[in-house]
Amino acid sequence: MSETTKERQVIFWRLLSATFTMEPSQSNLESLTEEIVDSIDMPRDIMDSREAPETLMERYPEVKPDFDAIEAMFAPAEEGKEKVLDDESDLRRGLAYSKILLSVMGPNSMAREMSAAGYSEWCKAVGMFEKCLGFAPGSLRSGRPGMMGPGVSGMTPGVSDADLQAGLKTLEGDIIKRMKLREVLKDDRMAAQLSPSIELVEELLRDKSNLSGNALKNAKMLIRSYVDQVAEVLKTQVRQAVKGRVDRSIPPKRVFRNLDLKKTLWKNLTNYDPNEKKLYVDRLFYRQTGSKTMPEKLIVVVDQSGSMLNSMVQTAILASIFSSLPRVDVVLIAFDHNFVDLTDWVRDPFEVLMRTNLGGGNEGPKAMTYAQTKIVEPKHTTMVWISDFYEFHNDRPLFEMIKAVKESGVRFIPVGALQSSGYFNLNEFFRVRLKEIGTPVLSGNIKKLIHELRDLL
DSSP, rough: OOOHHHHHHHHHHHHHHHHTTTHHHHHHHHHHHHHHHHHTOOGGGGGGGTTOOHHEEEEEEEHHHHTTTTHHHHSSSTTTTOOOSSSSHHHHHHHHHHHHHHHHGGGGGOOOOHHHHHHHHHHHHHHHHHHHOOOOOTTTOOOOTTOOTTTTTTTSSOOOOOHHHHHHHEEEEEHHHBBHHHHHHSSSHTTTOOOOOOOHHHHHHHHGGOOOHHHHHHHHHHHHHHHHHHHHHHHHHHHHHHHBBOOOSSSSOOOOBBOHHHHHHHGGGEEETTTEEEEOOOOOOOOOOOOOOOOOOEEEEEEGGGGGHHHHEEEEEEHHHTSSSSTTEEEEEESSSEEEEGGGGOOOHHHHHHHHBBBSSOHHHHHHHHHTTTTGGOOOOOEESSOOOSSSSSTOHHHHOOOHHHHOOOOOEEEEOBBOOOOOOOOOOHHHHHHHHTTBBBBBBHHHHHHHHHHHH
16 A cells, blocks of 8 residues: 555544544544645645635635645546546645535534524535535535536445435534524624525524514525525426427418428429429428417415425425416415415415415315315316325325315326425325325425426326
8 A cells, every 4th residue: 555545544534533523543643634734735724624615725825726626536537547546636635625524514513503604604615515526506405406416426335416415404404403593684794694595494484473673584585595596496497397299189370480391392392393493382381389288277285384394495486487387377275284375476485485384283174175166177177285195184084085186087196295305204095095096196306296297287
C-alpha cells in the first residue's frame, strides 16, 4: 500500500471519528491529519467543523479549485485506462470532500438549538454535496419530481440514491424541529436565510394559528416560495402528460394550414406527365389535428390529516394546474374529522394551504357523501381519492361508497399518500379490496398520478 493511500485512509477515518465524536481515537487521528494538511500546504482551518465550506473558500481562495475538483473523485476512469488516485491533488480533494461531509452530517448539524444562519449554511453544504455526486442543485435534499440529476447510482456500494435522499430529509426535518421558528420568523433578515422545504412548510402550517404580524408575513412568504418551486416542476410534467392526442375519428379540417404537402405529392405521382413535365393533382390530403378533449369534471379528494402534509401540498398545486387547463372543471375537497370544499381557491394553492388545518381524524365517508353531490355526468367525471385509507369505522362504509361511485361510470383513481420518494403507508384492507374491484391503489409518487390521469383523460 502506497504512502498516499495510507494518508487518504487517515483523512476518512478522521472524518468518521469527527462525525460520530469517537473521542478515544480522535486525538491521534487529528494530529495525523494535521501533519498531512501541513505537508500539502493546506490551511488547518479545513479541519474545523465549525467553519462552513463557503466561509473557508472566502478566506482561502487557493482551496476553491480543490472543492471544484471533487467530482473527479467519483467520475469513472476512461475506457482502457486505470484511474490514478495516489497523488497530492487527490489528498487535497479528499480533505475538501471530508470538509463538506462534516458540515452536512457532523457536530454542527446536531446542535441542540439551530439558528437560521446555521440552517442556511447547512443547506449550502448540502448543495455542495449534491454537486459532488452529480445531482442537480436542491434535488437530493428535496427530492422534487423532475429535479433529480444523474446521481451516483451504482458508484457507492451499499448506499443508494434513495438512501441518501431519505437520510438528508430525516436530518433536515430534525434540524427544523430544533429551530426556534417563531423567534426566527419575527426577524426579516433571519427569516430570509431559511430555505423553503416540505419539512419547513409542515412546521409553518402546523404553527400558523400561533403566528401574527411579521412572523406570519414571513411564514406566508416561505410557504408561497416553496409552492412556486414545486408548481414550476409539476406544470412542466402536466403539460407534457395531458397534451392532446390526435383523434383519428375526427375528419381533418380542409384548410391550407392543415395541407399535408408530402402526402399529397406522393399520392398523386401516378398523375405525372413526363411530356409536359407537370404533376396533375386530383386529390388533396390534410393532416388530422383534432384532439381528444379532457372530461368535464375532475373531483380531487385529499386526506388532510397530520400524516398527509406532503400530499396536501402537492395535491393543492396539482389541482390548481389542472384547473387552468381548458374544458376542465376541478372540484377540490379536503377532509380529516370533517371536510371542507376548497374549490373557490383551487387556482391558488397557497390560499388552499392557508385554509387547511392539519390534525387527526379520518372521516372519508363524510367527504364522499359530499363529493357524490358534485357528480353530474358520471361518464364524464374522474374522481381522484388521495389517502392512506385508515378509517375509524369498523364496517368500512367508504369502500361500499367507492364501489357505488365506480359502478355509476365514474373513473375512480385511488392514490396512496403523495410523496416525492414514492413511499407511502396504506390500509391493507383497502389495498386488497380496491384491487379486487379493478382499481388498484397507485403508489404515492406524483409522477404516476400525472401519467395515470393522462391515460384516463
